[in-house]
Amino acid sequence: MPDALGPDATAAYLRRIGVERPAAADAESLRTLHLHHQLAVPFENLSIHLGQEIVLEEGALVDKVVGAHRGGFCYELNGAFAALLRSLGYEVTLLAARVFGRDGQLGVPYDHLALRVVPSDGSGPWLADVGFGRHSHYPLRFASRDEQPDPGGVFRIEETADGDLDVVRDGEPQYRLEQRPRELRDFEATCWWQRTSPKSHFRQSLVCSRLTESGRITLSGRVLVLTTGEGGREQRELAADEVLPAYREHFGITLDREPVVAPLG
Template sequence: MDSTRADAYLRRIGADRPAVADIAALRALHRRHLLAVPFENLSIHLGQDIVLTEAALFDKIVGAGRGGFCYELNGAFAALLRSLGYGVELLAARVFGDGGRLGPPYDHLALRVTTADGDGPWLADVGFGRHSEYPLAYNHRDEQHDPGGAFRIAEAPDGDLDVLRDGSPAYRLDQRPRALGDFEATCWWQRTSPASHFRQSLVCSRLTGTGRVTLSGRKLVLTEGEDRREERELSDGEILTAYREHFGIALDRVPAVAPIA
């Protein structure tokens, strides 16, 4: 990613170009990304292709003002961080589902980041929906407190690492560095398989300054802290307005989950 594109990306997330690629700047960029770029799977239900290249991800997230899911959000964020002087490695993970069952290989993409002065590494993840607001200390095994919850990175079998949130396992990391293209097969599976929860549901969610806003199908959910929650069902006209006003996404039709044969 060249300097011009990096500057456009920084404008997209409302962040200044950091003078130094240090942990303070990484924390600020991480949270600004979560505030500005929604976690969403609308492309799957709008019949739009998902292309895992740096250029395509930039065009979608920055050019079109859209969001995406893990491969897109963390894939694009990795390119931005590298352009700013950070060392970044892509890591594959398997997400824990119901009953502690692990998803398929390459089920999730997360980032291992080092600063320009070699500080870290840090686990950065702007593509897991509700998760940590700030990067986690990758080699730290004690509980790490974050506005998004209490997180812990624990040793797992075969040299893997489990990432837990509030005591519950979120995903299992394979520590070997990967390339963006390695995730293409599972990205295709997530888009097309009847067994994929992304294929079965429709979601658009973004961190706010006081909580989170989520549009799941027709249900709009606004939360503030741990105590205040408002939700209501929207009409077709309200749905399009909600995408535009809460997420900056202008659509010409309401996305809908197609029946699974």
């Protein structure tokens, strides 16, 4: 896939996530990029509730994350991250996945987008995913079937009978990953479904969440939740006039109106 980022756009993206340009596209630099992307760029679905289009093209995704200082959900975050990684010399393959629901059932096809990444040092491949909300802080070894401890939990990648891969965190399956290479346009139909279907959880609720050095901060509607890795949790409901300042303060997102979930119909 052609590189959508020139040197200036790559430099701007690195500033956005607070990382110096790596000297080499190696595994250690990938770990740094993966962590800092999640610390800087929130997982959010605000565009759905602001009536904004979601364009699955690398240039548009980078413009949103970098130029507009926004976040996004999986297609946007991992799509933009793929563009950054390619511009730095990594080999990146887009992969489709289906997310396990709370009932253990799989979601719709193309439910999730994740990345298979091969550094220039020949290490890996790695499973990189900065677009799943609460997930691994660092890339996972794609070919390993052992437990992989991470600050976000203990992960394991398990093979299925059909040749897919189940990504498991703390014993709970998170999503089922296909291994066939995909392109961004392959996800357009399901992205539209996520934005418009009353059955889509992204359509049913608001979320804006970012990893922090000590845990995670999440604004869901008007409920602000701060968690720490030691099990600490603070939660409070914001007043109407506190919502937009909270988006600016905690996520660097400036909005001209509060996003709200429209009635499902």
